Amino acid sequence: MKIKKDIRSKYRGLQRMLNERNKRLWAGAEAKVLGHGGIAMVARA
Numbered sequence: 001m002k003i004k005k006d007i008r009s010k011y012r013g014l015q016r017m018l019n020e021r022n023k024r025l026w027a028g029a030e031a032k033v034l035g036h037g038g039i040a041m042v043a044r045a
Contacts, residue, residue: 007045
């Protein structure tokens with residue numbers, strides 16, 4: 001799945017710069033952009 005790979009790639013690029021709160025905010029924003037099923041998709045990635 002390309003979307004899952006894209007999410008992982010974005011996260012790997014950011015994870016060293018984000019604290020726990022910011023990681024959660026980023027994941028929530030990413031899930032919202034993806035729309036229906038986005039939360040599950042981000043969680044699986």
